[in-house]
Amino acid sequence: MQVTVSNLGKRFNRHWIFRNLSFEFKPGHPVAITGANGSGKSTLLQVIGGTMEKSEGQIHWLSQNGTEIPVEQQYKYVSYSSPTMELIEELNLMEFLAFHEQCKPWATGVSAMRIAEEMGLQKAADKQIRHFSSGMKQRVKLAQAIYSNTPALLLDEPTTNLDAEGVQLYLDLMKKYCTGRTVLIASNDEKETSFCTRQIEMESIKPM
Numbered sequence: 001m002q003v004t005v006s007n008l009g010k011r012f013n014r015h016w017i018f019r020n021l022s023f024e025f026k027p028g029h030p031v032a033i034t035g036a037n038g039s040g041k042s043t044l045l046q047v048i049g050g051t052m053e054k055s056e057g058q059i060h061w062l063s064q065n066g067t068e069i070p071v072e073q074q075y076k077y078v079s080y081s082s083p084t085m086e087l088i089e090e091l092n093l094m095e096f097l098a099f100h101e102q103c104k105p106w107a108t109g110v111s112a113m114r115i116a117e118e119m120g121l122q123k124a125a126d127k128q129i130r131h132f133s134s135g136m137k138q139r140v141k142l143a144q145a146i147y148s149n150t151p152a153l154l155l156d157e158p159t160t161n162l163d164a165e166g167v168q169l170y171l172d173l174m175k176k177y178c179t180g181r182t183v184l185i186a187s188n189d190e191k192e193t194s195f196c197t198r199q200i201e202m203e204s205i206k207p208m
Helices: 041-049 071-077 093-101 114-116 133-148 164-177
Strands: 002-012 015-025 030-036 056-062 078-081 152-158 180-184 198-201
Touching: 002 041, 015 041, 041 078, 041 152, 041 180, 071 078, 078 114, 078 133, 093 114, 133 152, 133 164, 164 180
Parallel strands: 030 180, 030 198, 078 152, 152 180
Antiparallel strands: 002 015, 002 056
């Protein structure tokens, strides 16, 4: 999966968040999106992922054989995680994972119980998510993105609310499940992006 953006820009009312971004996101070359708080890291991630409308420019999603994927089909190829995203907290963990799988299948060989075990949440499998700690909820948010069978993965501040063990788990999962995927990570935390081979600095695409 290759994602190519050309002269991409986003504004709110008359204020441009970023402008004139041209970049190729390729599998196996994870990209760190960095910049000061409020610089537009999360906004850029959402625009590329299609959850927020761009103001100008083009975004092209290309399959492995070079075929362009129609806009209405792109959601099937990308997974997204952010600390601000909502979980269905009335469900327990197993129910939530089963529900998610109906929308976006897991990677080959992955099951809901395997996810719970690898994420260290097996003892809470039958517990309503509303009773999870913030760190446990963040593990669930990461799980539904990382384990999904999608070639593209977009992560916004992935280790928010995680302790040292959780951070190491995140790094292990990225190495195990995401090496050949197209990965974008919005973060200023070097431990979250230590494996990234390319970078977009938001200050470099700020309009003049």
